[in-house]
Amino acid sequence: MKHLVLIGFMGSGKSTFSSILSQAFRLPVFSTDAEIIQDLQMPISQIFEVLGEDFFRKEEARVFEKILQLKHLHIIDCGGGFGFYQDVGRLGEVVFLDLSLDEIVQRLGQEEREKRPLFSSKQEVQRIFAERREGYLKNSRMILRKTNQDAVMEISDVLLPELLQQCKHKSGS
Numbered sequence: 633m634k635h636l637v638l639i640g641f642m643g644s645g646k647s648t649f650s651s652i653l654s655q656a657f658r659l660p661v662f663s664t665d666a667e668i669i670q671d672l673q674m675p676i677s678q679i680f681e682v683l684g685e686d687f688f689r690k691e692e693a694r695v696f697e698k699i700l701q702l703k704h705l706h707i708i709d710c711g712g713g714f715g716f717y718q719d720v721g722r723l724g725e726v727v728f729l730d731l732s733l734d735e736i737v738q739r740l741g742q743e744e745r746e747k748r749p750l751f752s753s754k755q756e757v758q759r760i761f762a763e764r765r766e767g768y769l770k771n772s773r774m775i776l777r778k779t780n781q782d783a784v785m786e787i788s789d790v791l792l793p794e795l796l797q798q799c800k801h802k803s804g805s
């Protein structure tokens with residue numbers, strides 16, 4: 633099953649946009665971060681602190697396998713690293729929310745930044761942002777610079793019909 637996969641840097645608005653799309657298209661959201669938090673019963677900041685980033689990346693790989701098993705069309709809300717380290721193209725049609733780092737910093741208040749361990753130092757954030765952008769671009773079928781009504785319409789016109797088509801084939805077979 634191919635899903636609608638949202639990727640982008642931390643704080644680019646993937647979760648907010650996922651719920652907008654979920655309401656617009658009446659599709660369930662699968663959040664990679666929420667899945668890990670629920671399975672480990674720990675917030676992400678604590679997972680990084682106690683178990684380390686490598687452990688978290690292994691959890692993301694485990695969640696990737698879980699998504700491959702989903703039988704119904706979902707919106708996949710990917711953590712910022714998930715969209716870079718995992719082969720997200722295998723999960724479906726990938727939409728990249730391409731905001732600038734300035735826009736992201738403006739979007740995220742102090743509290744939201746503190747929830748994200750990799751946001752601790754400005755230099756580190758700049759380094760990761762530069763490193764990841766090419767990877768995000770390479771993996772994506774659609775690039776969005778804004779998550780407004782036009783973006784919803786673009787997905788609805790271009791990607792949704794293809795994704796829904798496979799469901800028809802599936803129920804027909």
Ligand code: S3P
Pocket residue numbers: 640641642643646665676710711712713714747748749750
């Ligand atoms: C991360 C992004 C976070 C979360 C974790 C690591 C990353 O998700 O998965 O803090 O490596 O970019 P958001 O993109 O939802 O902030």
